[in-house]
Amino acid sequence: MSNIQKINRRDFVKIFGLTSTGIILGCNISSDKKEFIPASNENSFSPNLFIQIHKNGNITLMASRSEMGQGIRTSLASAIADEMEADWKYVTVKQAIGHEKYGNQNTDGSRSVRTILEPMRKMGATAKMMLIAAAAQKWNIAESDCKAENHFIINQKTTEKIFFGDLIDVASKMPIPDENTIQLKKVEDFNYIGKTLKSVDLKDFTHGTAKYGMDIRIPNMKFAAIARCPVTFGTVKSFDSSAAEKISGVEKVIQLDRIVPPIGQFFGALGGVAVIANNTWSAFQGKINLDIEWNYGENHSFDTEKFNELLTKRVHQKGKLVPGSKGNVTNAFTNAEQLMEATYHVPFLVHTPMEVPNATAWFQGDKVAVWAPVQDPQTARAEIAHFFEIPIENITVNVTFLGGGFGRKSKSDFVVEAVALSKKINAPVQVVWTREDDVKHSFYHATSVQYLKGSINEKGQVTGWLQRVALPSIVSSFKPLSDYASGFELNQGFTNNPYHIQNFRLENVKAEAHLRIGWMRSVVHIHSGFANNSFADELAFAAKKNPIDFQMELIGKDQIIERKSDYPYNSKRMKKVLENTAKIADFNRKRPENYGIGIAVHYSFYSYVATAVEVSVIDGNVKIEEVWTTIDCGLVLNKDNVINQLEGAAIFGISLALFGKITAKEGAVEQNNFFDYQMTRMKDAPKITINIIDAMNQPPTGVGEPGVPVIAPAICNAIFNATGKRIRTLPLIDVDFS
Amino acid sequence: MITTLKINGKNHQIEAPEEMPLLWVIRDIIGLTGTKFGCGVAQCGACSILVDGILVKSCSMPLSFGIGKEITTIEGASGNLEILREAWQEGNVPQCGYCQSGQLIAATFLLENNANPTDEDIDNAMSGNICRCGTYPRIKKAIHSAVKLKNQGNE
Structure with a gap:
């Protein structure tokens, strides 16, 4: 969800365990009651809740976020180790229990790295400072004459060095440094951040010993x-x-x-x-x-087919005006050279993680x-x-x-x-749960129906954009009778789409919930990404413009928009990912007959993504041939992990575009298992190329989800390019291409 | 029934109904939890095991099918499985890791029967195994790497 919970200073101090009376041996705390254990009695030194240094030099680092394939155990540990100047070979990662002492542990919204990278780095930096202080005391020299390097503290005057493990007795008696004195490393000095570290769990994953x-x-x-x-x-x-x-x-x-x-x-x-x-x-x-x-x-009468008809009827009538609308679409439509209308449908979807x-x-x-x-x-x-x-x-x-x-x-x-x-x-x-339980009783990704109307002037520029959204709200799972998409949902790609359009009107249309509604990877961005990019492609075609040039124009002039977050939207970064994807996909190359290419751009979880997809449509069969994605996610913590996430996001997006559809009759979900709620398999998986924009000086933004919303529209735009057939209703398995 | 099941070279004395799928005998009766439940209807391959060298979806084959045969699970070892593990680690293949037991067993079966598979061979052999995280490109690459590693070893 988009609700950002920042760790403020007070929280930081709390999880940091800064105290004047002693050192928290975080790993030994078993209740809310903080226990202060003199470190000298132990065989290890824990400068804070996240780090434990053992006499033999081994380091145990605590993973406070859940590992579900996004590589967080490795990523966060690598940030701590980097700031500590620890040697990665000594690191093991321990999974934290659910406890407020670890700060917010809610692992969703592509925000773990975004929100706790800096605190984790500070954890590592304080450990380093205390080890340096300990070494300086041993050598009786100034701390400024010591430096940490690869698991040793080095005396820069004599080049003598002391192993981390040999410093724990003294280090544990050192005062915990004030947060204000912590100096984090510069980008050019990183050992692990921005590089590739393989998952710390590979051995368990390949031997069947990881415990789910x-x-x-x-x-x-x-x-x-x-x-x-x-x-x-x-x-x-x-x-x-x-x-x-x-x-x-x-x-x-x-x-x-x-x-x-x-x-x-x-x-x-x-x-x-x-x-x-x-x-x-x-x-x-x-x-x-x-x-x-x-x-x-009362949900017995629920029927997704009838519900879709109802929502379709509703989006063709006026909805509630959403704040953030601007200009006057009515005037734009009146003065238009061309008008376009389209209605888009996304069905209910379900997560089906492999482990039920x-x-x-x-x-x-x-x-x-x-x-x-x-x-x-x-x-x-x-x-x-x-x-x-x-x-x-x-x-x-x-x-x-x-x-x-x-x-x-x-x-x-x-x-x-x-x-x-x-x-x-x-x-x-x-x-x-059986797989059937999982398919039939989930918190579903909501269905949506959207009506779009756009106007183009004589130069082929978009002058007006009306979008009506009917979307059962996640809020309904917390507050019954929440019958409209909520503000946080509309802020996922509707009110903050990457397009710069003078006359923009967004309307919210009633949509009741008759199933439990929840969030699924990239959430409402699936709906906004699909409709925005599909409609942009329709307008581009109407304006007789190249889709890349058209998207560039829609993104518009260079500008930075400050929104209510620490992450202003920068249209230059949006255009850069689009430009790069067009280049690596060789977008304008003429494709063979029955082949087509499509583009989609989206801004989600503060990351900028552009994806091109090449498809072939032969003998009625759609084949996803190749996918190219470029992401700008600011500072990259673990490069190969980002690539792995984006590859996975492409496959996830292909699954929902090709097959994803949950239906209900007489209130009951009709699908059962993977035979009627299908997944992308190896034979459907295309070649995928991922490019990451170098933006190491920017704060890190989301990675796990932003790769998903662009996939379905890029596929559908590619199908149009190949066949002239416009897809406005997902999934593709229901479309007859013969 | 009381019977003996031979898994990864070791005999296990067990008592279970003969119609109980091998998956649950292996996981719940014997306690080897590396073999995973994903669908229960032979659709996802998370439960893949080898029975006398043949690839089997253990969720859908009864205990009686495994009696008197050599069963290999992800906890076991074979030349190809070891090399595939190495290639999997080299290629940083897994994301959540849950399906990878089945993927590795299916890939082992492939390499036992096809020493030098093409992309198409891999697609055909591996399409019974679902990875919701989408690690297919890496799995494919890792199988090719395993072949290379193996050929290097044979030189």
């Missing part, structure tokens, strides 16, 4: 599967569990009531009928054999332990405290590896289910 949520095993734990009402928020009327109970391994069948979240926060849980077994398969089998009668409730939602919980009277693949462990912890009335300090949320997240695992409903069941059966239990 589903891999947790607690002695005597049970496994649970839950049958949930096919219709959102429906409830159990009655059930017959006799067949389920006959399944070998099934131990118990119990009803789980819906856990309704309070307005404004948390996710609660859907409830249903839970089968408790001594293995996962028996729980799944038991669930299939349940005979349940449901009260379907799951959680292991052990409710032990006055305390709770959880092991789960969660993107937001602190919210999970707070939910448990709220719903089960357990003091928060008695709740431990252990964060496992996430087998993909994409926003699904920000919502901790599966954790709440596990805790509720553990409480009922008085034993540790692992709740595992």
